[in-house]
Amino acid sequence: MYTLNFDQQAFLETYWQKQPLVIKAAFKDFADPIAADELAGLACEEEIASRIILTKQNNWEIIQGPIEDYAPFGEDNWQLLVQAVNHWYPDSQPLVDVFRFIPDWRFDDLMVSFATPGGGVGPHIDNYDVFLLQGEGKRRWKVGPIGNYSPRGGDTHTALIDDFEPIIDVVLEAGDMLYIPPGFPHRGETIETALSYSIGFRAPSQQELISGIADHLIDTNSGLKRFTSTQEPTEPGLLPLTQQEGMLELLRELLTKPEYYQPVLGQLLSQNRFELDLCEPDGEHTSEELLEALEDGAEIQRIGGLKVIRIEGDSQKRLFINGEIYCLDEVEADTLTTLANQISFDSDTALALCKQPDVAEYFLWLLDQGYAYLA
Structure with a gap:
């Protein structure tokens, strides 16, 4: 049903995690897998992550879902975002399948946006790879270079930043796609009422990896070896370099043993950030x-x-x-x-x-x- 209209291997070699790319007509004769009213129906559900973003002059307001009434938002300057649509709407799975040239462990979710004219998200930086695919309507996207950007309003807990000078300024129409690697600032603005698809890919952070290893060691009651030394410092208040290095060697020893790190990686990378739509069975199958x-x-x-x-x-x-x-x-x-x-x-x-x-x-x-x- 869906076929990518570009050289995937050349893309991986030249652009993947390196630089952004506009791919015009990435899907020929693209047909939206979901309608706006169906997306709105998903946003009514408590277990599905959704939000409204309101554009207010030079600022944005976020209203977390579930969303049941859209009348207060008017006819422009807002957009609806629904996460993990592929979990809850099976007809979207064929679209996800065509991106499996990138391994499943990296795949995060399919986020779908319905946006009115003027709706969008301000300039921001994501820490994951994303393909922004345009469905019906038109959206203008700007992408800036990697650099040191100040968080908007000094708030380090937001992805929003001050504006940037674009290296890409493009209007996407149905079937067009924009790829953005981590760290490149970008912003989107809706020109006419639009459906857009965000196919995101995420890798683990150092924090997540270390936390995963710690959880595994606790769950399996392993990693109990303690630090020992044959020589102590002459100063009572000193932790010498040799002992610092000895303690870090305990960690390195764990990280070189597949029996420790392989189950951590497998369990961590197979987990999903968003709730799954489990098919609860009536009873055990035989x-x-x-x-x-x-x-x-x-x-x-x-x-x-x-x-x-x-x-x-x-x-x-x-x-x-x-x-x-x-x-x-x-x-x-x-x-x-x-x-x-x-x-x-x-x-x-x-x-x-x-x-x-x-x-x-x-x-x-x-x-x-x-x-x-x-x-």
């Missing part, structure tokens, strides 16, 4: 029910936004799923690859895989957790 459904032509479909990750060089045969670990000790490596990469399994593929008992149990587990459903 293998007989599963095989009967597959023989009748059912397919197994993962829910939107679910991350299933395998780690290259892993000492164990396992998958990391939404922060959980699922071991598949008896499956072949190519089967593990298939289970990680495929989002849906048609009846023939699923039946063939179910000949391996561990895979059949895995599918049952996905269904019972609400991570997949029979379509």
Whole structure:
């Protein structure tokens, strides 16, 4: 349904995480996967992250969702943002799928915006990669160079900054796309009522990695080795360099052991920032029910936004799923690859895989957790 109209490999080599790029007609004959009223319906839901941004002269006001009444906002100078639409609106999944030339662990969410003329977000800097895809309507985007920018009003807790001199100034129409790496300031303004799609990709920070390692050590009651030394300083109030380095060596030792860092990375990077739309089962599925459904032509479909990750060089045969670990000790490596990469399994593929008992149990587990459903 959706096909990217540019050389993805050349993009990765030249632009990815390096410099912004305007891609005119990135999607030919682009059709919006969601209508404005359907987006508004999602914004009514308590569990879905949404917000209204009001443009007020040279400032912006944020109203957090759920949003049920749009009458007070008038006909211009505001926009609605709904996060993780791919979790809640299955028809948006084909659009997300075309961006899987970038690995799933990086993918954050599909945010969809409905904006009235004059609506937009002020100049700001994001710490993640984003593709800004234009649907119906027109929006003007400006992008500035990386530099030292002051936070707006001195507020270090906001992404808003003072204005910048643009290196890109472009009007996007349906099917056009703008790629912006982390650190490049940008701002958007709506020219005519528009739907826009933000496909975001995020990597972990040092803070998140260290926190993840600490949580894993506590959960597994590991990392208990203490610092020892054979020589003490002559001054009672001094921590010498040799002892500082010895303590840091304890951390380096942990970071060189795959049994410590691989589960941390797998669990951390398979978790989602936004709530998933779990398919709560009526009861536990049985293998007989599963095989009967597959023989009748059912397919197994993962829910939107679910991350299933395998780690290259892993000492164990396992998958990391939404922060959980699922071991598949008896499956072949190519089967593990298939289970990680495929989002849906048609009846023939699923039946063939179910000949391996561990895979059949895995599918049952996905269904019972609400991570997949029979379509």
